[in-house]
Amino acid sequence: MEQAQNPNDEKPKKTVPIPPYMKSISGSIGGVVEATCLQPIDVIKTRLQLDRSGTYKGILHCGKTIVKTEGVRALWKGLTPFATHLTLKYALRMGSNAVLQTGFKDSETGVISNRGRLISGFGAGVIEALVIVTPFEVVKIKLQQQKGLRPDLLKYKGPVHCARMIIQEEGLLGLWAGAAPTVMRNGTNQAVMFTAKNAFDVLLWKKHEGDGKTLQPWQSMVSGFLAGTAGPVCTGPFDVVKTRLMAQSGSGSDAKYKGMFHAIRTIFAEEGLLALWKGLLPRLMRIPPGQAIMWGVADQVIGFYEKTHLHKAPL
Template identity: 75%
Template sequence: MKLQEQKPQNSSSSRKKMIPPYMKAVSGSLGGIVEACCLQPIDVIKTRLQLDQTGTYRGIVHCGTTVSSTEGVRALWKGLTPFATHLTLKYTLRMGSNAVFLSVFKDSQTGKISNHGRLLSGFGAGVLEALTIVTPFEVVKIRLQQQKGLSSELLKYKGPVHCVHTIIREEGLRGLWGVWAGAAPTVMRNGTNQAAMFTAKNSFDLFLWKKHEGDGKILQPWQSMISGFFAGTVGPFCTGPFDVVTTRLMAQNQQGSELKYKGMIHEIRMIYSKEGLLALWKGLLPRLMRIPPGQAIMWAVADQVIGLYERRYLQNAP
């Protein structure tokens, strides 16, 4: 009789140990703020390299030194405001929606989630963030980052708000959202990247630290950084072409009647025929310099926030 009475208690306890989606969202938003401030220069260099079709920059170091010497060190933080806001909102939605999707794929009997379910949950979170947040914020960020010069008076876009107003005035709302040619590669990039990242992060936590969500084990920041770093290395290799395509589609001005790139497939064919296959992975090294460290920073913050919630509420739950 005692054993039979303990089973529902254990089942109830396991249900209480699920991290609510809103806590995942909060942890992601805080992690995004810290990541943006630390890694913005790498993102600027990546964007400049991807837009460079004339060989102006000879590599990462040359690009960084050229930008800082000709435009000032602050130019390496161009687009920080939309980038930080973008990351904060993106991680909030990504972490929260992924938690919601995971609850859908959770086995009602065992409480376990298969790798298949984690992949689909990550992909769904990536698609959602791509369509609702990533598109307009990255358009503004890339338009700001591609500008060259020292004097703000000579720049077309004076800042994030002015950039938004100018794009809408010249290109219509579709310049930021709606019927936009960059939606397809952005969906593919973010969906694939998040599917790989969430699945890999969970696998590395289990393999390296024997960590299960809600088990009360709080990872040290350095442990979260290692898992996050390794998880962040998978996406850039898989999504390199989509990232290049997205960047160039976002950068081109839609005010004129003729656009160089008419869509994802058209752009891939043009890049391949004119610049070669490897051009589809332009900016891969700076992406690897930004995304894995960025994921390491984000998860170090997010896991501590989630760990604090586990320690204060889940483990003390009756």
């Protein structure tokens, strides 16, 4: 009787929907924790992606060089925009994904197909890329590429000053440099991540959204870690191109890279195919653990809401 493979057969009752605002809250709390823990890896990833002369010999050498020449605090450069960016990004990502999924849910059971999850995830990734990710990452990368800690020697004195300087020198659209590869990267990442997270929850823990079951933090972290591994490999070239476009100064004829496709061709011609996956290892060191941390926190927030609001009625 329980051999049926149709996911609808596994759910004897309609699942209870979780409000999008709760998804947003859970994501924002998870984003704060993730940013604080993983900022050093993000700084190292950015430095490696911007390194064209072979200054850094690898992740450990890059980290040690930064600490030796700039101090330990340099590993947390750009933390303010990064933490703010992650908090807002996850709030928008989780909330918009929940809203988009409502259009794909079965009216009788509340079940959503994998196709619906993919489309909703991609849509959420596009929205977050255009509204939040691109301008925040432009500022973050400009701050991270600066070497040294003495404020009087730095061009950008902080995130707000950096944003003002970019607008002054490059115009408002300068904050959206690299938007095209960011959209492709985030859309693909979120399409894969939301679908994979749900699949691992069902496969490993028999957990369905809205069923009232709360996973242990370690279970959520396992699912989140596994769901976060595929995206970086698939979207590596988009991430490298995004970083190069955001980091360069000038526009039009003054810019080395004229756009996403021109940047891909140029990097391939000048540095080889593998250069399009520069910084992949630190991305794999950052994104899957980051997803593990975020989901470990977010699932607990959602689980608490389910227990106290959705499944508290007496039987």
